[in-house]
Amino acid sequence: MARMKFVCDAERCIECNGCVTACKNEHEVPWGVNRRRVVTLNDGVPGEKSISVACMHCSDAPCMAVCPVNCFYRTDEGVVLHDKDVCIGCGYCSYACPFGAPQFPSQGTFGVRGKMDKCTFCAGGPEASGSQAEFEKYGRNRLAEGKLPACAEMCSTKALLAGDGDVVSDILRNRVLRRGKGAEVWGWGTAYGSKQAGQPGVTAPEGAKS
Amino acid sequence: MKSIMFAAALVAGLAACGEKPQTNETSKNDSPAFNGTGKAYANQDWKQGDKASWESHLKARGQYGQNDYTRMN
Secondary structure: OEEEEEEEEOHHHHHHHHHHHHHHHOOOOOOOOOOEEEEEEEEOOOEEEEEEEOOOOOOHHHHHHHHOOOEEEEOOOOEEEOOOOOOOOEEEEHHHHOOOOOOOOEEEEEEEEOOEOOOOOOOOOOOOOOOOHHHHHHHEOOOOOOOOOHHHHHOOOOOEEEEEEHHHHHHHHHHHHHHHOOOHOHHHHHHHHOOOOOOOOOOOOOOOOO | OHHHHHHHHHHHHHOOOOOOOOOOOOOOOOOOOOOOOOOOOOOOOOOOOOHHHHHHHHHHHHHHHHHHHHHOO
């Protein structure tokens, strides 16, 4: 199996925040902490694009590199996890992360800033899989239940994909090749009634770039 | 004699210089996901503890649940 990966398709994301809600509900994430957020570029301008962002489970994770107490570890599936019993809540990881994934609850053992909390790819933590202790610290361990992350499984437009890197990239590649671009994009004609828009199943002319 | 001791100290000092291994490391405490939870919430389509069945099940679930082109066309 390749590494577990997330990918968000900006052409499909409709900024519904269903992924954010699914994550918060699944793991009972505390108030003030959002393991996943939807970021919109050019908000309000025609052609705005949204993507859902959380921990990207980097192959060479900067959070892991800067952590002074070495609380991070990587599973065999490439999921970057951390041990909250080791974390000292210093916040170095939040400065190092380019995606703003590490979050800190405002109440906790360390006064104002508690122990770091981040997306676990629904893979829990070092506690026994499926145990109450694991749930309270990290949320549900869906991978150990044979399920994929709740955010991606919940995504109504399937903009957010999660799972084995090979499978996810294959799905996205197939989409990009088949949906065309601009008004040809799959579903555009149905949604907006544009005459120039192709209907589902219409392929781009030969030689056209997508 | 002095120079030999100096060289030995130098070598010993250099022995401390090195790089941390950058291999994929799993926490010793964490059990692999394919071992399952042993609880009823788990999906029934794979055998808990069997890595191959867990991997093939997740791949199938990823394809079926996320690739709408194969589901509709």
